[in-house]
Amino acid sequence: MKARIDHRTKAIGVFDSGIGGLTVAKEIFRLLPNENVVYFGDTGRYPYGPRSPEIVRKFARQDVNFLLEHGVKFIVVACNTASSLALGYIQRIYNIPMLGVIEPGAKGAIEKSSTKRIGVIGTQGTIGSQAYEKALRALNGTLRIYSRACPLFVALAEEGYIDRPATNLIAEDYLVDLKQKKIDTLILGCTHYPLLKQPIAKIMGNSVQLIDSAEETAKATRQALVALNLLNPSITVGKREFFVSDSPEKFKRISQLFLGKRIGKVGLVDINSY
Amino acid sequence: MKARIDHRTKAIGVFDSGIGGLTVAKEIFRLLPNENVVYFGDTGRYPYGPRSPEIVRKFARQDVNFLLEHGVKFIVVACNTASSLALGYIQRIYNIPMLGVIEPGAKGAIEKSSTKRIGVIGTQGTIGSQAYEKALRALNGTLRIYSRACPLFVALAEEGYIDRPATNLIAEDYLVDLKQKKIDTLILGCTHYPLLKQPIAKIMGNSVQLIDSAEETAKATRQALVALNLLNPSITVGKREFFVSDSPEKFKRISQLFLGKRIGKVGLVDINSY
Numbered sequence: 001m002k003a004r005i006d007h008r009t010k011a012i013g014v015f016d017s018g019i020g021g022l023t024v025a026k027e028i029f030r031l032l033p034n035e036n037v038v039y040f041g042d043t044g045r046y047p048y049g050p051r052s053p054e055i056v057r058k059f060a061r062q063d064v065n066f067l068l069e070h071g072v073k074f075i076v077v078a079c080n081t082a083s084s085l086a087l088g089y090i091q092r093i094y095n096i097p098m099l100g101v102i103e104p105g106a107k108g109a110i111e112k113s114s115t116k117r118i119g120v121i122g123t124q125g126t127i128g129s130q131a132y133e134k135a136l137r138a139l140n141g142t143l144r145i146y147s148r149a150c151p152l153f154v155a156l157a158e159e160g161y162i163d164r165p166a167t168n169l170i171a172e173d174y175l176v177d178l179k180q181k182k183i184d185t186l187i188l189g190c191t192h193y194p195l196l197k198q199p200i201a202k203i204m205g206n207s208v209q210l211i212d213s214a215e216e217t218a219k220a221t222r223q224a225l226v227a228l229n230l231l232n233p234s235i236t237v238g239k240r241e242f243f244v245s246d247s248p249e250k251f252k253r254i255s256q257l258f259l260g261k262r263i264g265k266v267g268l269v270d271i272n273s274y
Numbered sequence: 275m276k277a278r279i280d281h282r283t284k285a286i287g288v289f290d291s292g293i294g295g296l297t298v299a300k301e302i303f304r305l306l307p308n309e310n311v312v313y314f315g316d317t318g319r320y321p322y323g324p325r326s327p328e329i330v331r332k333f334a335r336q337d338v339n340f341l342l343e344h345g346v347k348f349i350v351v352a353c354n355t356a357s358s359l360a361l362g363y364i365q366r367i368y369n370i371p372m373l374g375v376i377e378p379g380a381k382g383a384i385e386k387s388s389t390k391r392i393g394v395i396g397t398q399g400t401i402g403s404q405a406y407e408k409a410l411r412a413l414n415g416t417l418r419i420y421s422r423a424c425p426l427f428v429a430l431a432e433e434g435y436i437d438r439p440a441t442n443l444i445a446e447d448y449l450v451d452l453k454q455k456k457i458d459t460l461i462l463g464c465t466h467y468p469l470l471k472q473p474i475a476k477i478m479g480n481s482v483q484l485i486d487s488a489e490e491t492a493k494a495t496r497q498a499l500v501a502l503n504l505l506n507p508s509i510t511v512g513k514r515e516f517f518v519s520d521s522p523e524k525f526k527r528i529s530q531l532f533l534g535k536r537i538g539k540v541g542l543v544d545i546n547s548y
Contacts, residue, residue, distance in 0.1 A: 247326045
């Protein structure tokens with residue numbers, strides 16, 4: 001029995017290309033407060049969005065190796081690009097339960113859409129991979145799906161360009177076609193995009209629901225842990241550890257924007273050695 | 275004598291964090307058409323702008339190792355961030371003549387400024403390093419220097435967001451302070467920024483001269499080759515080779531935007547093995 005209990009108290013490993021995955025981590029902290037969490041942000045090699053599938057797979061493998069060294073029980077790929085391009089690949093290699101952000105987001109969108117006209121926005125990598133389309137179609141073959149890459153959104157979110165006229169203009173450029181398609185649900189297929197919810201909602205209007213994959217992924221993580229009997233039985237708040245591959249101080253500073261509060265020590269990792 | 279002639283026919287090595295250094299390569303092709311050139315763009319790890327000095331130095335070292343393997347006679351660090359943070363470091367390690375983009379840009383600005391009120395714009399890494407300030411002050415202690423990081427400019431240039439209202443708004447946000455300082459010369463301290471010359475000039479007005487470090491660096495390269503007796507005596511157009519650490523096809527496509535013409539084969543390099 002002891003070994004099994006120990007297993008449940010192990011941490012959930014969360015990784016992202018950088019800081020965006022903190023939107024997912026935040027929802028996990030909220031929904032699963034007693035879980036220990038190890039977060040790795042690959043700030044030394046971000047962004048993953050514009051990179052090739054080969055490179056993203058290699059990076060994801062190194063990210064997983066790092067988390068495994070910390071003895072995690074479950075891995076959340078809190079990065080849309082890595083989920084799109086590398087999840088299947090790392091699931092075949094490793095013997096640990098894993099979850100990406102794509103399927104939870106797709107499921108959430110289908111549940112909330114009544115017209116079954118669904119939009120997806122994300123980085124070039126995510127949209128080019130058609131990962132959301134495939135996940136959505138696997139769940140429901142009769143959907144109408146409209147996709148659009150919004151490559152400037154990540155930079156705008158990270159620079160705090162949220163409530164600015166320039167951001168509204170760029171959002172309009174990107175979203176005007178989707179609006180004309182009369183979708184009723186829009187998947188924010190990039191972990192940075194929840195920061196731009198306001199300008200996106202302003203363009204899309206009240207009739208379009210925005211699906212935040214961070215929330216959906218946290219829900220799916222809880223469901224998976226329950227199903228696998230891996231929920232941490234602890235009744236105290238879990239330990240949260242943060243690691244990055246570059247600029248820990250900068251990560252600490254920007255993380256406030258994502259988590260709404262300060263975090264403690266951030267460890268520096270030489271990820272290329274994994 | 276033979277060995278010396280061989281040395282002069284070796285290639286100039288040019289490296290950048292990705293594609294921006296092509297603005298420098300283009301000027302080298304123009305000014306030194308008979309030189310052979312090997313270009314390496316670190317597209318698998320770009321951008322360098324937001325990364326720490328430690329990481330940029332490590333990357334620059336690997337980039338140089340790759341070029342040395344190609345037997346280059348001279349190295350141009352065609353990246354402002356790497357020039358700011360890593361040039362001194364790699365110059366101490368390697369026994370090959372090298373040039374960055376900072377000093378040529380600084381020299382060009384001082385030559386062209388009459389009021390000696392000079393502005394500098396660049397990435398967070400370049401501006402944070404104060405490399406231009408130091409280079410400018412080393413040449414002339416009485417200058418007034420005003421700097422500003424423009425982190426969204428790289429993304430805008432790469433997305434082809436040149437002649438757009440959003441770009442004008444962002445340029446205005448970034449440049450309004452510099453304009454009030456009544457500078458007469460502005461150093462475009464990032465290899466991407468020449469692509470945004472139009473919106474930058476629109477904000478700054480006709481009285482401000484824009485210094486394109488690409489042109490200045492090509493001139494300085496020619497001067498150095500002459501001084502070192504390393505000019506290629508060939509009278510035919512040199513061989514130009516391109517290598518990247520990710521997505522050669524994408525590089526080939528975007529390179530047209532920078533070079534104004536198509537390039538041939540682009541090689542793929544595993545830069546972490548250097």
